[in-house]
Amino acid sequence: MAAMLALSLSAATGGALAAPVSDPPRPLPSGAELTVRPGDRVTISTSATVDADTRNGVRVVSGAFVTAGTLRREDRLVSAIMTVACTAASGPYEVRFRSPVGEENPSGIDRLWGSVRVAPADETERVECARRVSELPLESQEEHWPGDAPWPQTPWDVRTVRAGGTITATDNSHMAGDGEVKLSSPAFTQSVVMRGSKKVDATVRIRCEVQPGVYTVHWNEKGKPAKEWARYRVTEAAPGCQDPAIAPQAVAARKATPWLVGSVAALSVMGGAGYVLLRRRRKASH
Structure with a gap:
């Protein structure tokens, strides 16, 4: 009985001392x-x-x-x-x-x-x-627009995307031209260039290992300072999520370039040396 009374008092005290919910x-x-x-x-x-x-x-x-x-x-x-x-x-x-x-x-x-x-x-x-x-937290600046509205409507139009998934970004202001803007964000698998004739957009992929949370997209336009342009919320990736290989042909080309350049240079030197040697032999024969 005493133990039950002690537990009751403890629960009552804990409730009284708990931080009040606003x-x-x-x-x-x-x-x-x-x-x-x-x-x-x-x-x-x-x-x-x-x-x-x-x-x-x-x-x-x-x-x-x-x-x-x-x-x-x-x-x-x-x-x-x-x-x-x-x-x-x-x-x-x-x-x-x-x-x-x-x-x-x-x-x-x-x-x-x-x-x-x-x-x-x-x-x-x-x-x-x-x-x-x-003690009140700051009011959230997030906005939640309908899913059928192009993203982002404003810098605080926070859409949700799963890690490993994709989301399409569209310039609703029509201020940028084809190829003039690159979008970057810590959660992207890679930066992307916005393309289009009447309006520009780009589809970005989120890395599988990204932690859930809100991330910022930076707008990088040629000749102008970078700016915070959009935000999105990442949720946990699906089991077995794997990022696709990023531009494998470009990677192979970059790896092959030093060998190719060296080979071309070597062939040029060898060709030059052979040409000089051939001329010397012709002069000696005359």
């Missing part, structure tokens, strides 16, 4: 007012195909938030998560959509989505709020 974000529907407390997280989710105000990259701003949120693609939706500032005074705050960073102009997006009402909080609650908010 509450899930609270949804804010269009046109609604949501009552929140300092430190609460708020989420907005809406269709990505309704209008230009609800597209990927649109900012979600409010005087109640620590920082502006960003609508990011989640298949056919866009969503954003924001945190209510620990210093936010009690009262109502508008929540508005604004143009993506770099697209701000007088005729840009400025749309009222809804509002939040911050409940009163004392100093003790605000101090605790600051501690909790400081």
Whole structure:
């Protein structure tokens, strides 16, 4: 009985001391007012195909938030998560959509989505709020576009590919020409050159032994600095996965080249020496 009581107390204590899991974000529907407390997280989710105000990259701003949120693609939706500032005074705050960073102009997006009402909080609650908010992980920048959309739509359009598999990269901006860009990444079996007439693309293969995780693709264009262009997630390879031999003819040619060059040079020297010797013999005979 005593042992069972001790186990019960131990379990209760362990549960009390365990790090609290942050509450899930609270949804804010269009046109609604949501009552929140300092430190609460708020989420907005809406269709990505309704209008230009609800597209990927649109900012979600409010005087109640620590920082502006960003609508990011989640298949056919866009969503954003924001945190209510620990210093936010009690009262109502508008929540508005604004143009993506770099697209701000007088005729840009400025749309009222809804509002939040911050409940009163004392100093003790605000101090605790600051501690909790400081422990929150950074919001992910990943976007997840529909599988039928060419990849990548943006540098954070993260598609999933199995180690040993292939994925096709397409330049949706139509800024590069045939053969002008080489794509490189630590998980590729080899760098590839983008080809095409109207638009360029390239199919890349992922190495079998690559560890699961997110990898970056670098865009290497002639005469310009390299840039981070895309990201993809690699999952574990299938059993028995083997990388194909990389350009075996080119490898053989590279191995044969030193011998071939040496042989040609030797033949040239021998031919030259024979020619000189032949001329000497002809002069002696005359």
